[in-house]
Amino acid sequence: MNEWIATLRNGLMLENPLMRLMIGLCATLAVSTQVESSFYMGLAVIFVLLAGNLIISSFRGVIPDQVRIPVFIVVIASFVTVVDLTMKAYLPAVYAVLGIWIPLIVVNCLILGRAEAFAYRNPVGLSIADGLGMGLGFLIVIVGLAFFRELFGTGSLAWTGEPVVSLPEGYPAPAILVLFPGGFLTFGFLMAAFNALDIWREKRKEAGE
Amino acid sequence: MNTGVYLALLFVGAALVNNILLTRFIGLCPFFGVSNDFQTSVGMSLAVAFVMTMATAATWFFWNFVLVPLGVGEFLYIPAFILVIASLVQFMEMFLRRYVPGLYRSMGIYLPLITTNCAVFATATEAVKPGFFKMNLPYAFGFGEAIVYALGVSAGFALALLTFSALRERLELAPVPRVFKGNAIAFITAGLLSLGYVGMAGWFGL
Numbered sequence: 001m002n003e004w005i006a007t008l009r010n011g012l013m014l015e016n017p018l019m020r021l022m023i024g025l026c027a028t029l030a031v032s033t034q035v036e037s038s039f040y041m042g043l044a045v046i047f048v049l050l051a052g053n054l055i056i057s058s059f060r061g062v063i064p065d066q067v068r069i070p071v072f073i074v075v076i077a078s079f080v081t082v083v084d085l086t087m088k089a090y091l092p093a094v095y096a097v098l099g100i101w102i103p104l105i106v107v108n109c110l111i112l113g114r115a116e117a118f119a120y121r122n123p124v125g126l127s128i129a130d131g132l133g134m135g136l137g138f139l140i141v142i143v144g145l146a147f148f149r150e151l152f153g154t155g156s157l158a159w160t161g162e163p164v165v166s167l168p169e170g171y172p173a174p175a176i177l178v179l180f181p182g183g184f185l186t187f188g189f190l191m192a193a194f195n196a197l198d199i200w201r202e203k204r205k206e207a208g209e
Numbered sequence: 210m211n212t213g214v215y216l217a218l219l220f221v222g223a224a225l226v227n228n229i230l231l232t233r234f235i236g237l238c239p240f241f242g243v244s245n246d247f248q249t250s251v252g253m254s255l256a257v258a259f260v261m262t263m264a265t266a267a268t269w270f271f272w273n274f275v276l277v278p279l280g281v282g283e284f285l286y287i288p289a290f291i292l293v294i295a296s297l298v299q300f301m302e303m304f305l306r307r308y309v310p311g312l313y314r315s316m317g318i319y320l321p322l323i324t325t326n327c328a329v330f331a332t333a334t335e336a337v338k339p340g341f342f343k344m345n346l347p348y349a350f351g352f353g354e355a356i357v358y359a360l361g362v363s364a365g366f367a368l369a370l371l372t373f374s375a376l377r378e379r380l381e382l383a384p385v386p387r388v389f390k391g392n393a394i395a396f397i398t399a400g401l402l403s404l405g406y407v408g409m410a411g412w413f414g415l
Contacts, residue, residue: 022241022392023238025234025237025238025241026234026235026236026237026238026327027234029234029237030233030234030235070292070295073288073291073292073295074288074292077287077288077291078288080287081284081285081287081288084287085283085284099341100235100331100334100335100341103286103287103330103334103341104235104327104330104331106287106288106291106330107291107326107327107330108327109238176404176407179407179410180231180232180233180234180403180406180407181400181401181403181404181407182400183234183400184396184397184399184400184403185396185397185400185401187396188389188393188394188395188396188397188399188400189393189397191392191393191396192388192389192393193388195387195388195389195390195391195393196388199387199388
């Protein structure tokens with residue numbers, strides 16, 4: 001059980017896919033202009049990661065080593081198709097925003113990377129923890145990024161078209177944050193903040209010794 | 210509008226106005242992964258241009274002559290396209306190694322990496338399957354348009370990757386604050402670079 005929690009925490013913090021492993025970046029930067037679509041993107045990634053890890057890990061003894069990558073891709077592609085069609089049917093407004101990013105989950109390095117690096121080598125229980133941890137780590141970062149970009153870039157946060165939180169009237173919203181350079185810039189500063197946290201931790205450790 | 214002008218606009222639109230790396234964030238892994246080294250970036254750009262054009266051609270035929278006639282395009286396109294692209298890359302790798310060793314040496318090692326590169330899959334899907342293209346055309350591309358589009362996208366990819374890697378080589382020597390070292394400053398640089406592309410947003414009504 002401890003191992004299970006450790007794996008889960010690993011994905012959330014220590015090896016956060018976006019901040020630490022630097023995988024699955026494309027979707028993050030592109031989608032994080034809106035909290036709502038980011039949230040659904042995160043859910044889609046969690047679903048595909050969990051289902052893919054579950055299947056790949058349960059069949060890991062059967063899949064021949066030489067053809068494992070095509071097998072992973074087919075498994076992942078099937079689950080992405082499930083998400084693609086479900087979202088198109090039940091969340092057409094979100095699907096219109098996400099568009100090409102939903103089929104692109106299939107080539108997202110995060111999913112294939114975890115299948116290869118974790119699910120193929122570990123038992124089912126741990127693989128589920130890894131999928132959940134990595135997926136939640138992805139969701140938290142992408143929604144956080146979107147929260148910052150949408151709130152300060154447009155002056156309000158919207159959910160299903162209705163503004164939920166608004167900054168005071170007259171706030172000069174810098175549209176650059178929701179345009180594409182904002183994605184790179186915000187992520188760069190977020191990464192610098194993570195580095196600063198690391199440096200601070202190291203210093204504290206040294207002081208403790 | 211005559212066809213030549215239309216195709217030229219499509220090319221410029223795909224390369225500059227909707228630059229795949231800097232304005233659409235597709236294919237960022239090689240953008241940050243190989244841009245440390247200019248020489249590597251040249252090989253990567255070549256390989257991507259090659260694979261992207263071939264993959265678009267292959268998926269175009271597969272979509273129009275296999276998936277659509279069978280009526281399974283809507284729910285089989287993801288696995289079908291990715292498998293077509295993967296086997297194409299595998300085949301090309303073997304072909305180049307055997308018959309064009311010079312080309313293989315300059316871009317061969319990048320070929321397997323490109324199989325799961327989102328840029329190739331995205332370009333092929335957008336050019337081939339109706340309903341995804343950013344310019345919101347109600348129809349899918351004809352074969353000629355699809356190829357021009359893929360060429361335009363790969364030209365944009367090469368342009369962005371090469372400028373960025375040239376910048377990054379100089380960045381190695383620049384004094385950077387400790388917390389921004391490594392990837393953080395690379396992202397900021399990319400942000401400033403992409404700022405230049407904002408100026409082109411909306412050209413030709415694209």
